[in-house]
Amino acid sequence: MKIAPYDENAFRMDHPRGTVSFNYLLMGDRSKPLENYRYILGRQEADFLMPRHCHTFEQIRLPLVGDMNLGEPGILYEGEVGYFPEGQTYGPQDDPIGDPKQLQLVLQFPGASGLGMAAGRGRGPDNKEAQAERRAPREVKFPRPRYNGVVISNPTRFNWLPVPGSPGVERKHIGTYTERQFWIEFIKIEAGAEWISTSEDARRLTVVLSGAGTVEDTEIGKLGAVEADPGEKARYVATEELVLYTVGLPPIVLPAVPSDQFDIVTTDGIRFENPKDADPA
Numbered sequence: 001m002k003i004a005p006y007d008e009n010a011f012r013m014d015h016p017r018g019t020v021s022f023n024y025l026l027m028g029d030r031s032k033p034l035e036n037y038r039y040i041l042g043r044q045e046a047d048f049l050m051p052r053h054c055h056t057f058e059q060i061r062l063p064l065v066g067d068m069n070l071g072e073p074g075i076l077y078e079g080e081v082g083y084f085p086e087g088q089t090y091g092p093q094d095d096p097i098g099d100p101k102q103l104q105l106v107l108q109f110p111g112a113s114g115l116g117m118a119a120g121r122g123r124g125p126d127n128k129e130a131q132a133e134r135r136a137p138r139e140v141k142f143p144r145p146r147y148n149g150v151v152i153s154n155p156t157r158f159n160w161l162p163v164p165g166s167p168g169v170e171r172k173h174i175g176t177y178t179e180r181q182f183w184i185e186f187i188k189i190e191a192g193a194e195w196i197s198t199s200e201d202a203r204r205l206t207v208v209l210s211g212a213g214t215v216e217d218t219e220i221g222k223l224g225a226v227e228a229d230p231g232e233k234a235r236y237v238a239t240e241e242l243v244l245y246t247v248g249l250p251p252i253v254l255p256a257v258p259s260d261q262f263d264i265v266t267t268d269g270i271r272f273e274n275p276k277d278a279d280p281a
Contacts (some may be wrong), residue, residue, distance in 0.1 A: 031118025168193025
């Protein structure tokens with residue numbers, strides 16, 4: 001289990017466009033591409049422009065401060081959950097810097113296509129190898145998207161439902177996606193109540209959105225992050241009302257007959273609708 005308190009001084013400029021700083025809350029294992037992930041808190045530092053593009057991995061975005069312009073798909077408003085399927089094109093993005101600065105949670109992880117996830121565009125903390133990797137153009141397989149667009153959910157329109165056997169605990173299940181069956185949910189724990197997160201096969205990645213308490217007797221507060229591996233139980237106790245945001249990642253299972261639903265593109269990691277847009281300069 002990983003328990004990572006929030007460090008407000010850990011932001012660093014690490015986006016290829018040079019206008020977003022990253023705070024790496026949790027990082028997976030790059031040596032295991034089918035299990036790897038990056039959990040980032042992204043803060044906009046200047047006007048942000050990004051052409052229409054797509055990635056080989058999945059993304060889930062939750063704007064905490066301000067909205068995100070997705071271009072053609074519309075606006076991802078503060079507090080909404082956006083699921084960006086692997087291979088799904090979105091943009092062009094045009095986001096002037098806000099006051100306060102836009103801030104969002106971004107989880108990137110491998111999809112059901114089985115392509116895995118290695119370095120990605122951002123270097124990651126102290127990761128010069130990944131920086132060199134992303135700059136080298138190569139033939140890349142891009143999965144054809146399983147959905148017809150970015151999937152946007154408005155959590156305020158979902159109901160809090162009681163969690164059986166856990167007094168003082170309620171859940172908002174936002175959705176379960178693809179044949180991998182990864183899921184997104186919110187958990188609310190009343191002060192003095194406790195909740196045990198458990199799954200025999202799925203890794204759970206949890207971020208505290210508000211409140212305070214403990215996980216496995218370690219104090220945790222706003223924007224603290226927790227990774228619980230399959231089979232691990234994570235016991236949360238709220239000292240004041242806790243609201244948790246969790247993504248569950250079951251293992252990727254590949255089909256007996258390999259899929260042919262891919263395109264081959266020569267790129268350094270991102271597929272731009274117009275190849276000329278690949279140069280951030």
